[in-house]
Amino acid sequence: MSAPRRALVVIDVQNDYFDGPLEIRYPPREDSLARIGSAMDVAAEHGLPVVVVRHELPEGAPVFAAGSAGQALHPDVEKRTTDAHKRVTKSRASVFAGTDVASWLADKQVDCITLVGYMTNNCVIGTAAAAEDLGIAVEVLSDATGAIDIVNDAGSASARQVHETLMALLNSNFAAVATTAAWTGAVEQGQVLAGSDLGTSAVQGRATYDATA
Numbered sequence: 001m002s003a004p005r006r007a008l009v010v011i012d013v014q015n016d017y018f019d020g021p022l023e024i025r026y027p028p029r030e031d032s033l034a035r036i037g038s039a040m041d042v043a044a045e046h047g048l049p050v051v052v053v054r055h056e057l058p059e060g061a062p063v064f065a066a067g068s069a070g071q072a073l074h075p076d077v078e079k080r081t082t083d084a085h086k087r088v089t090k091s092r093a094s095v096f097a098g099t100d101v102a103s104w105l106a107d108k109q110v111d112c113i114t115l116v117g118y119m120t121n122n123c124v125i126g127t128a129a130a131a132e133d134l135g136i137a138v139e140v141l142s143d144a145t146g147a148i149d150i151v152n153d154a155g156s157a158s159a160r161q162v163h164e165t166l167m168a169l170l171n172s173n174f175a176a177v178a179t180t181a182a183w184t185g186a187v188e189q190g191q192v193l194a195g196s197d198l199g200t201s202a203v204q205g206r207a208t209y210d211a212t213a
Contacts, residue, residue, distance in 0.1 A: 003191070004112035006110065006113070006114055007048060007049040008039055008040065008043040008050045008051070008113075009051045010039075010051065011115060011116065011124060012118050014070065014074060015072055015074055016064055017029065017119070018074060022119070024148060026147055026158070026160040026162075032144055033076055035180040036076075036144045037077070038144075038184070039114070039116050039180055039184075041080070049105070050086070051088055051095065051104070051105075052073070052077065052085050052086070053123075054073060054090070055089075055091065056071060056089045056090070056091060093122050093125075093126030094123070096127065110136070112136065113136055114183060115127060115141070116180075117145060119147055119148060120147040120163050120166050120167070121148065121150065121162050121166060124145050140167070140171075141177075141178060142177050143180055146159070147160075147166070148162070150162055171196050172198050173197065175195060177195060
């Protein structure tokens with residue numbers, strides 16, 4: 001199999017995810033931030049195209065308000081962002097919705113995107129699902145993404161439950177999920193990251209849970 005033509009997509013690593021109601025809870029945000037920085041450093045070392053995305057809502061919004069300190073990129077990402085990177089502002093979950101990211105990637109002949117950033121349960125999964133219609137392969141770095149605790153009328157789940165469940169879901173169909181270290185090795189070797197598939201995941205899931213029933 002030929003080496004993937006990768007681009008790194010850094011999703012919404014903004015200050016509002018480090019202080020406030022959307023504070024990332026799992027993996028620990030400082031740990032995931034360090035892995036995001038590592039992925040950006042690897043991309044720079046190997047000349048991978050990079051897309052740096054920010055979410056923006058109207059002025060006065062409780063989070064990501066246009067021009068607010070919370071809407072700004074975290075300094076660790078901002079200092080790594082260069083003029084060669086594509087900066088994008090979005091207002092929906094998918095980085096493709098209402099932006100020119102898909103055409104920019106096509107111009108770069110990218111056929112695989114690596115997703116890091118926030119949140120697992122919104123913009124990461126939204127982007128991974130949207131990429132399927134575009135014929136773009138997806139990689140998600142499990143330790144360079146993160147989720148929040150969720151409680152609403154339909155139920156509740158801890159950030160760890162949310163994150164780990166969605167990593168398994170993504171790896172079953174929408175993406176190849178790996179750690180930043182494993183991805184770095186794949187980039188260095190020009191290798192494809194292997195995910196699972198829905199059929200295999202279903203068979204293994206049934207065997208596992210039937211055995212514990």
